[in-house]
Structures are given as C-alpha cells and as structure tokens.
Amino acid sequence: MTNLPTFEDIIYEKRDRAAWVIINRPKLYNAFRAKTIDELIRAFQIAGDDKGVSSIVLTGAGDKAFCTGGDQSAHEGQYDGRGIVGLPIDEFQSIIRDVPKPVIARVNGFAIGGGNVFATLCDLTIAADTAVFGQVGPKVGSVDPGWGTALLARHVGDKRAREIWYLNERYSAQQAYEMGLVNKVVPAAELDAAVKVWTDTLAERSPTALALAKRSFNADSENIRGISMASLYSVKLFYETEESKEGVRAFNEKRKPDFHKYAK
Numbered sequence: 244m245t246n247l248p249t250f251e252d253i254i255y256e257k258r259d260r261a262a263w264v265i266i267n268r269p270k271l272y273n274a275f276r277a278k279t280i281d282e283l284i285r286a287f288q289i290a291g292d293d294k295g296v297s298s299i300v301l302t303g304a305g306d307k308a309f310c311t312g313g314d315q316s317a318h319e320g321q322y323d324g325r326g327i328v329g330l331p332i333d334e335f336q337s338i339i340r341d342v343p344k345p346v347i348a349r350v351n352g353f354a355i356g357g358g359n360v361f362a363t364l365c366d367l368t369i370a371a372d373t374a375v376f377g378q379v380g381p382k383v384g385s386v387d388p389g390w391g392t393a394l395l396a397r398h399v400g401d402k403r404a405r406e407i408w409y410l411n412e413r414y415s416a417q418q419a420y421e422m423g424l425v426n427k428v429v430p431a432a433e434l435d436a437a438v439k440v441w442t443d444t445l446a447e448r449s450p451t452a453l454a455l456a457k458r459s460f461n462a463d464s465e466n467i468r469g470i471s472m473a474s475l476y477s478v479k480l481f482y483e484t485e486e487s488k489e490g491v492r493a494f495n496e497k498r499k500p501d502f503h504k505y506a507k
C-alpha cells in the first residue's frame with residue numbers, strides 16, 4: 244500500500260478489502276473546513292489507486308454525526324482554503340462519482356448540509372436507525388445547486404427534494420429510507436456489521452463489472468456536473484453578500500437569521 248500521508252482531519256483505515264475514510268471532527272459534528280476536503284480528496288485518490296481496495300466507506304467519527312457540511316466557524320464569506328468558494332468541494336464531489344469503486348455512505352448521525360450532499364452522491368447509503376437527514380442551506384445562507392438539488396431529486400422525486408431544500412425539516416433514517424435517500428436502515432449497534440456484509444460482498448464481485456455499472460449509472464446524470472460547476476461561481480458571489488453572511492452569523496450566534504430585507 245502507498246505510504247499514507249499524515250492526516251489531521253480524517254482517519255484512513257483499511258478493513259479487509261474496504262477503505263474506511265472517516266471525517267474526524269466530532270466536536271464540530273464532523274463539519275468540514277478546506278483542509279478536511281483536501282484530505283478527503285487525497286484519501287479517495289489513495290483508495291482509488293489501491294488494487295487491494297474493492298470499496299470505500301465514507302463516514303464520520305463518533306455517534307452524533309456523519310457530516311454537517313461546511314464548518315460555520317471557519318468562514319465568513321469564502322471558506323479558508325483553495326477552490327472557487329475557498330474549499331475544493333467540487334473536486335471531492337467529483338471524486339466520489341469518478342472513483343471506479345462503489346462508495347458507501349455509512350450514516351451514523353446527522354447528515355446535514357454539505358454532508359447530506361455527500362450521502363446523496365455516494366453509490367449506496369446505509370444508516371443507523373438514529374441517523375437524521377436534512378438540508379439547511381436557505382436557513383444558513385448557502386445552497387448546493389446541482390448535485391445537492393438535481394441529483395437529490397433523482398433519488399427522492401422533485402417535490403420531495405424541493406420540500407427538503409425549502410422547508411429544511413429533519414428526517415429520520417426510516418423516513419429517508421421511505422423516500423429513497425437510503426438503501427438500508429439498521430439498529431445503530433449493528434451498523435458496522437451490516438457495512439461489513441456489504442463490503443465483503445463487493446470484494447467478491449468483478450471489479451470491472453462494478454466499475455462499468457458505476458460509470459453507466461453516472462452517465463445518465465452527468466449533465467448535473469455541469470449545473471454544479473457553473474453554479475459554484477454563483478455560490479461564490481452569494482457567499483460574499485450580506486444576505487449569506489447573515490445566515491452564517493445567525494448560526495454561530497445561535498439565533499434566527501433575519502433575511503426579510505433581502506426579499507425578492
């Protein structure tokens with residue numbers, strides 16, 4: 244195996260033939276900053292290149308959260324690193340799609356904001372019965388137009404996707420299963436055993452057939468990559484507005500945002 248880099252925000256582990264990529268910021272409910280995304284990209288490159296890896300498990304440390312999206316304490320306007328919005332979110336979203344191995348979202352808690360988009364992008368999602376799904380974008384001055392909206396609509400249907408994005412409600416793992424956002428729900432204590440059943444099964448399948456199947460599923464929704472890429476420049480401009488900054492400040496100050504003066 245490639246010599247592993249030293250990671251700070253994530254953990255990379257090989258468990259049999261599965262690569263486990265664990266976002267390790269549990270105090271912040273596994274919210275990500277730019278460094279986290281850079282490390283996730285590197286981990287997926289390593290897993291993608293490793294012939295000893297048949298599948299990739301993406302998850303969060305602890306039992307509170309899978310991932311709650313961008314670290315709201317790490318930005319006012321742009322985030323704190325490289326990329327169009329100060330974090331190379333588009334590169335990580337792309338590698339989840341492009342790596343020629345199945346990616347499993349192991350959702351162990353909150354999958355909110357950009358974290359919900361990660362789960363949406365993964366090939367398969369398995370959730371603990373304690374997991375909670377939802378979007379917060381319009382509540383916190385953000386949006387993921389493209390993968391977050393249009394791909395979500397492919398999974399759950401257009402009306403439900405609009406509901407998720409406009410009303411920002413929280414959904415249980417069972418509700419997420421019923422709407423097609425999740426493949427399987429298991430008791431929290433059985434989550435790892437259930438993930439292992441999947442990763443062991445995938446390890447026995449033809450890697451080329453899996454890669455071809457993944458590419459063909461992707462091809463049918465590939466136009467959404469264009470929407471995502473083009474929209475990211477609009478999101479950058481949005482993040483620079485007082486309207487977006489009000490959403491971030493309100494979250495950090497634990498109060499309701501006041502967006503009334505930005506009415507369209």
Ligand SMILES: CC(C)(COP(=O)(O)OP(=O)(O)OC[C@H]1O[C@@H](n2cnc3c(N)ncnc32)[C@H](O)[C@@H]1OP(=O)(O)O)[C@@H](O)C(=O)NCCC(=O)NCCSC(=O)CCC(=O)c1ccccc1C(=O)O
Nearest residue numbers: 271272274311312313314315316353356357360383385387
């Ligand atoms: C997750 C919650 C629903 C949990 O609520 P609750 O149980 O009431 O607990 P809290 O007290 O709110 O939270 C506990 C603790 O965790 C901290 N925390 C939680 N989430 C974050 C976060 N994202 N950033 C920073 N800190 C966080 C919280 O402050 C608390 O800390 P204490 O010290 O104990 O006070 C709820 O927490 C919640 O709704 N969180 C907000 C999630 C959020 O706003 N996420 C960002 C959404 S925007 C985003 O993800 C954009 C980034 C991005 O990916 C992107 C960029 C550009 C284009 C597209 C995208 C894209 O979305 O894909």
